Amino acid sequence: MRFGLPRSPSTSPVRRQNRRSSTFGLQSDSDDSNSASPYSDSDTDSSDNDISSNSFCYESESEVPPPPPKPSREPRDPAEQRYIEETVAAIRLRTRHYDPYEEWEKQTRKDAFRTARKEQTRSRLLRYEQQSQHRTQELQRLAAIHAQQLAEVQKQLASMQLQQQTDVNGLRERWQDQDKRQKDRIEATIRYEEEKVRVRLEAERKVREEEERRKRQEEERRQAEEEERKREEEETRKQREQEESERREKADRIHAEAEGRRLLGMTAADQDWISARETLKNLKAGPMKNVKANKQLKSAWSGLRRQITPKIGQLTTDPQSISRISQQIIEIARPNQPHGQDIYFALLSSLAKAILLQAETEVTAEKKSAVPLAQVTVNLLTSLDCFPAIFFAKLVQRSGGWPIPSTIPATDSDGTAWEVEGERIKAMGYRTSEEGVREGTGEYVARVTGIMRVYFLILVLPVQQPLEKMFQMPRFWTYFARMIGDARLLETAVAAQVLYAGLDVAGLEAKNIWGRQWVKMLELLYMGATQGINGSSDKLLGGQSPEGKAARVRVQLEIERILKAPS
Template identity: 65%
Template structure:
């Protein structure tokens, strides 16, 4: 692109004058003589005008020949001189250096360079803007394209998922139909196979039954012969064994009777009895209580109403007991006046209330002592106070104690026959006699039985060592503590149970230190024997408590309790 600048008027007066008067120093046609000679310039002007007015021909042959040059007239010396001066002036003019023209030329050149620079800069900026705009457009187009590609891909993925879901449903439908058809075919095949197999099996069983019947008849004949021979041999051996057992039993009974006769006077003087005798006495007391006063009271509406009213006053009062001397004295007095009011109650109601009082104390021991051992202390003190004041309460309380704990208060193994020598009517009766609770024909677990019995026995041992103002019944005196350990240490069947270990631990925890101060070295020897049974084992290597988890835990507590007693200062 070219840029033009307007030509400014010349500041030179001389130039302006020259341009106005004459061109290149020659006078204008207006100043010349109109009748002057015809010059070459006029000829050139004429030719130029002719050339400007000419037109184009189709070929050179159509171009007319140039007009003949007019014959120039002969010039005079003055004319020739004038022409020469004119030519000299023109030459001089062409060699003249005009500063304005140079300035104007340089100005045009600078303007041209400036215009080219600005044009280049503008083109560069425009190109950069176009490039930036193009890159932005490309980025935008790329983002739009990526978005469109993502949408297309998502759409394709949805189509593919729907296609796969359709294929999956069709496949599952086909598999289900194929499975149904296969199952139907297999069922038909199996049915036919079962029919054939049943037929073959029936035939085989018939053959086997025939063969078995034949072998059975033969074996039966041989077994009968062998059975007769074995029965004869067993009868002979059994008869010999029974005779031997009878002889040994008679010998043991004779020795026992001799020993009992020899010790009868001494045992009567100190009031000692055998464990079996204590269990029979407690069992018979319980039976007489149920068959006598309890049956009478429950059968008489008036007595039963009176009994229930007083019984409902006993149970909550026992539950309010705390380990406080004032509370123990107040509740003991209240219970005494309930059971032994003035005027006194009928004998049947009195003994029924003694049974209810015993049951309330023992139930409270089962529920509270298993959770907190110290709660056994006020229960034992209240029981000890009432045992010394209420007539007949000792026998009933001990009978209820044996009912709730089995033979452990004695201690003794429950025999295979009842107290009257008759066989137990069923195993459930013997289970109840052993102190187990039953629910829906199922007896309680060993852990529950151990915790319940140990809680009740802790109350019993606290009664044995409780300080009282007057002697209690022989079953609740301190010598029973020594007799208890002597009996349980002499029966390996008791020591092999988890209950024995837990009960022994409760006894040692309650009265171990007091027994040491009472019986001294004899008690230490008994503890040594008990410690050996807890560590090494007794009676054929059997350890105290057996191998149950409850027995192992109780055995370890017994060891720790014996060590505590032996390390305590005397």
């Protein structure tokens, strides 16, 4: 039986599908020969392996059982055998078949390859020709560049040769100039050395002449000094005699003035400060110390003090209220059964402190509140024994030397130096916070001014009986006279503000009392505020601080108001 594949109905040599190597998927002869006896090799190998493997399981070869017999292959059916042979014959016939399409395809490939070879040869020749032309053009361009660069190099070399020649000429000229300068310097050095020798010889000659002249002058000076010494000794003797005479006269005059002040009840500013300072120190070292050391006395003193302090704060401008509060305070300080001396003095100190604290707070805010406070103070000064001295001592303690007025000296009242600088600052009236910070100038000026306004009102208020000399109206004249006589005080802002407060309180009344003399004092004060203290324009009343300038203007306006007022 023969097998054949149908031809394509198309007349063209184009195939619909690619031809496969085996249409029927049968094994080749080699496969048949290899697979003809599938059990031959494998069975032999397996049997050998079994024998060899079994030999390890037995003690001797005799114990190994014989291999199983090979299975016999069943013979093929004749029809099957014939079918296989026909199939193999058909396959062989198919492999020997001539296909025109394949031949045409092979020829086409050969023609295409030949055409491609020709096209490649032509394009390669064209590329070689283009490369040759490009190489020629590049060589020409490089030759042109080389020629241009050669020209530039030659031009640069010519320029460098010209520059080199210029440099050589310049160096030659500089060398000639340097040689000339060196020769001039050598000649100048020679002339300088010759001049130096001449100057040295001239100086030596002058030194000899100066030495001779100095010796002559020294001799003349010794003679003149001897004569001058004799003359000065004579003048010193005469001056000593004159100073001794003047000192005796001054001592006699001071003694006479002191005696006159003593007879008139007047004291100097430093004496007033020492007296107030000693009173304060005695008060602290005596009654205050004793009261604070004794619990019973301290308890009684604290209770009385708590009764007095609220009453000072209840003051009004009502005369009945002033009289009532004054009487209540007098009854507390001086009851029917008198207090002990220590409690009494401690209570007077607390009373004075309460009045001054009220002046610092209330009067600073409102000037009118100073009137009832001053009236109560006058009532207490006329009714309570020893209160004037204690009140004045506390007044000096709270405001420094301004109630006198006087500067705080460099030593304490007993002549000893201050223990620390803070003690002197405290004596000047400055207050320090718990953190150790001292109050500012503005706060200090306002506080002292409030206290002094109350003090000036005490001086001018009418009284039923005379007060102590430091609370009388003549003290007002003394205060201004001392202030004008101390330039250091006038230059401070506190002085200007305190003077304004005094003029505001009693300036007109002082004019009515002292008349022309008071006007002269105001004129001196006005000149210090406008033209300068003692005619010095750089030293004006109040100084240059903002507080001082403002207070100086107030003093000027107040003096003008007093002078314009009718007598």
